[in-house]
Amino acid sequence: MRRLFLLSLLSLAAILLTHITNAQKGNCGGKVKVLTLNRDGAQRGNTLAEYGEPIAVRGDYTLCLRFNIIVFRLLTAVIYILDQKDYDELPISLDVYFEKIRTKYGGYGRFYPLPNNLATNKWYFYCQTRNSSGGEGRVYLDGELLVQETIAFATDEAVRDTIMGQDEYMPPYSMSGQLSQVNMWRRVLSHEEILSLTRCEVDLEGDIISWSGPWKVYNAEEKYVSMPELCQSVNRGRMTVPLPSLRYHDSVQLCRGLRGYFDVPATMAAVYESKKFFEGVSDCARVWAGADDEAVEGVWHNPFTGVNMDPSEMAFKIHNPDGDKYQNCILLRDSGLLDTDCKKHSCAACHTTAGSTWTLRGTCEEEERMYYFDLVALPMSFRGYGEYRVRKVEDTWVWYNSVTNTTMATLSPLSLNYPVGRLTWDLKAEVCGQEGGQRMLTLSPCVPGEFTCDDGSCIAFSKRCDLKFDCKDKTDESFCDIVNFPGDYRSRLPPRPASDEALPIAVSVSMDTLNIDTTTMLLSVSYNLRMTWLDNRLTYNNLKPLTRLNTVSQEQVAQLWRPQVGFINTDDIQQTKVDEDAVTTVFRQHKVYTPNLANPYEVEIYRGDTNPLSTSRKYFTIYTCNFDLVLYPFDIQKCYLRLQIISASSEYLVFNINDSTVNYFGEKFLVEYGIGKIDLKEGDGGQYSEIQVQVELIRRYGFAMLNIYIPSVTLLTISYVTLYFRPTIFEVRVMTALTAQLVLATLFTQVSTSLPKTSYFKMVDIWLLFCILLIFFIIIFHTIIDLNLDYGDGSFTSSNPLPKISTGSIGVTRVSPINADGKEEKKDYKEMFKLAFSANDVKFYIIFSKCTIFTIFLLFNAIYWGTLAKDSGLVYYY
Incomplete structure (x- = not known):
């Protein structure tokens, strides 16, 4: 058992030693080899690297490499692994564009858009994997899974050549950039392994293609850099642009246009660090710091952050600041910070983000890459993602094509002679169909979602044309027209949809x-x-x-x-x-x-x-x-x-x-x-x-109810009650009913005059006419009752009263005449019969009139309000 354990331990040690040896083959003294192709951006057909041995990729594989583009082509050929018999047959390749990449796993390939456009002078780590048995292809960029797709891979029996920097030796696609850590394995690396390679935590060598293998380099630069140096450019740091001697506010404006800032040292060590950028520069003994108290004396304001600073946290020289209101800006001195006049000229160290993408707007380019530039610190210039450059020649800034050596435009000397912001250039070559003359161009570091002020500073795009000034030069509220009219637009013609419908x-x-x-x-x-x-x-x-x-x-x-x-x-x-x-x-x-x-x-x-x-x-x-x-x-x-x-x-x-x-x-x-x-x-x-x-x-019928229906019902009730009056007081009964009828007639007239004259009856007309007619019938009944009453000899004196007639039952007091000797006279039965018959008629008429009027009233109301219960406002709920 002990011998078996020792043998296992020795085998493990041998494996580890082999792994370490292989991992160090591609570097020299802990450094990694870097190839640079066409640094000047020129297109050449003889600048490339070839792997010295043919390879075979018959099954699974992983291909990884690190690349850095100096100048973007329409297509940049990074690596091609080609069949020796036919270079066009089932290649394994990587082509890089500005906004996308094209990967081929062995014939199958597509264009894959990138989450963000690529940038120049920045290292990217790329991997592609092919799982032949599972039929899966994957693409990683900087450790992030970019593509995962299922593909039916054919059996790969080809013997292949490996070429970097050329697409079948076609100069338009020759690579202008750098390559490093190109390796290929006969297996699919795990996601964790790819992440470790991306972060420079390991430097694994491939077993199909090895970066330490027999590469043949043609017309390319070769150097070795440390792993930290190689990987540092992945995470871009701070870049310092030394500014020449300018007044304070001009320096601030220029640095803000560069999207940078000035340091305000809090310690003497920070003062020395800021001063070192100008060591040996004779004209830069004076260097600005980034604060002033011009607005409020004693309140030091940082113009880049907009924050007021505590003087105790600033490395002022002893007994400084001492300039009162006459000296409001800060200089860097070996002895510390001191205040001085803002109108004096001093140099400045403008710190900005390394690798920021600049955009030259106002040109008409077929390829988007031609709009973008990198800022170069020393000497300050702008290097395009394509062939363009912007640099200073004597006192004039020139925009030119570095490949054709053609001057596109020049910038006339200005008070602040820098091409940053929105400026007028003099064209020397055709731009957007304009062959000469002045043209507005904007060179800006602002990113999508931001607006460039004329002075080059950036604000949020949402603040553009928002009815208030946000740029220092107030240019964010200029040229705010919304509508773009085509040349053939006619305001008298309506638009026609694409479907040609209305x-x-x-x-x-x-x-x-x-x-x-x-x-x-x-x-x-x-x-x-x-x-x-x-x-x-x-x-x-x-x-x-x-x-x-x-x-x-x-x-x-x-x-x-x-x-x-x-x-x-x-x-x-x-x-x-x-x-x-x-x-x-x-x-x-x-x-x-x-x-x-x-x-x-x-x-x-x-x-x-x-x-x-x-x-x-x-x-x-x-x-x-x-x-x-x-x-x-x-x-x-x-x-x-x-x-x-x-x-x-x-x-x-x-x-x-x-x-x-x-x-x-x-x-x-x-x-x-x-x-x-x-x-x-x-x-x-x-x-x-x-x-x-x-x-x-x-x-809203509340008014009508109060002023028409309730009064009319009241008058109708009063008229109906007259049927219960004593029949003998005919004048009282009739006068009461007539008075109610006159009032209703007046109410009817008032209601009619307040409404439009119509040829048809309205429901209120029907109601009032019904009330008038009902009272009329009551008067008729009073007349019939009165005609059937027997008033005797017509004497209405109190000594000869009418027979008493009760309202419940009509009775006649019988009177028996008495003769002279006091005896009752003989009754006249014929007269007595007539009187009884007359009394029964009066009783019938009174009862009939009461019942008839009440029945008519109920029947009418049932019909009337029943009609209104449908499709009327009586029962409408709102």
Whole structure:
């Protein structure tokens, strides 16, 4: 057992020693080999590296390498592993573009977009894996899984050559950049192993291709760097740009344009560190620090951070600051910080982020890479991702093509002679079809989502054209026109959708107040009318999420096509207006936009066929409304606001009722009406598209109940009660009923005069006429009862009273005459019969009149209120 253990231990040690030896083959004294190809950016067909041995990749593999692009080509050939029999047959390769890569696993390959565009002078670690048995291909960039896909890999029996830096020796695609740690394994590395390689934690050698293997290098530079130095450029640090002698505010402006800052040392060690950038420079004995107290004496303000600084945390020289209000800026001295006059000239160390991407806007390039540059610190210049360069020649800044050695434009000397920001250049070659003359160009470090002020400083793009100044030079509120008009745009012609169908127009009606005049049948409305449509001929600049910031200027509104809508049911001719009270805006509904780098201003271009235009204006219009007063005062009226497109017929323009809306924000209850349902419906406008806003008005019948129905019922009750009066007081009964009838007739007249004159009866008319007729019948019954009463000899004196008639049962007091001798006279039975028959008739008529009047009243009310219980405002709930 002990011998077996020792043998195992020795085997393990041998394996570890072999691994360490292989891991160190590719470096020299702990350093890693780096190849540089075409450092000057020139295109050559003889600059490359070849692996000295043919290889075979028959199954699984992992290919990893580290690359750094100096100048982007349209296509940069990084590595090709090609079949010796036919280089076009099933290659394993990597091509790098500015915004994408193309990977081939052995014939199969596609373009893969990158999360972010690649940058120059930055190392990237790339790996691709092929799992032949599982049929899976993967691509990693800087340790992140970029592609994972399933592929049916064919059996690979090819013997292959390995070439780096060339695509089959085609100069346009020759690599301008650096390569290191190119290795290939016969297995699929795990994600953890790829991460370790990316972070430079290990330096594994491949068993198919080894970076320490027999490479043949042609016309390329070869050097060895330490692993920390190689991997440091992955995480970019701080870069310092020494600025020449300038006044303080000019230095601050230039450094802000470089997206940098000045140090304000807190210790003497930091002072020495800041001063070392100018060691041996004779003209830079004075160096600015990044603070001043010009605004408030004694309050030291950092112009780069906007923060006030505590003097105790600044390494001031003893007895400083001592310049009071005459010396407000800070110099770096070997003895510490001291204050001085801001108008004096001093050098400055501007610290910025290494590897920031600069953009030259205002040129028309077919390839996006040609817009981008790197900042070079010493001497300060700008190196393009493509062939362009910007550098200073004597006193003039020159933009030129380094490959063709062609000067594109020059910048005339300025007071602050640096090409940073938005400046006017003199063209020397054709740019965007312009062969000569002055042209606005912008060289800026601002990233997408930021706006470049003319002085080169950056602000958030959301602050562009937001109605307040954010740039120091106030240029963020310039050139804020939203609409881009094509050359063939005609404001009299409506847009035509791509489907060649009629253009849909959505309307939004927001009503603030309503007023109804029943007598004139007019509806007065105060409302805001918004019309929305798409114009696919237009494009829009820099649309904001907040719509009010996308307001189109009056000058551009005058050039726009706008739909005209007529208000049909009005007494005069009225239509929509576009004046100073109308507001035209653009809704940002589609967030996808196209950046326009050919514009010297940062511009986000939005399409007109996905982002609608809208015009809105407040109107006060009086619409006619045909009232149906049959059910008055329990009527429900439906009034309409008829809107009709008059710009063109319905073959070209139609209302989009599905996207149209209507809202009412006023009082729910008016004097006479309550506001019911408000809705939109399509109208019949003939050859013109029409939409109708339906306003439902429910009569508030409380007034009518108090002033018509309750008084009329009271009068009717009083008239009915007269049937219970004593039949003998005919004058009282009749006068009471007649008085009630006269009052009802007066009430009927008043109600009629307060309403429009109609040729039909209204429910209130029927009610009042019924009450008048019912009282009339009561008077008739009084007359019949009176005619059937026997008043005797007609004497109404108290000494000869009428027979007593009770209201419950009619009886006659029998009187027996007495003769002279005191005996009762003989009865006249014939007269007695007549009197009894007459009394029975009166009783019948009184009972009949009471029952008949009450029955008619109940039957009428059942029919009357039953009719109102359907489709009337009596039972409408709102």
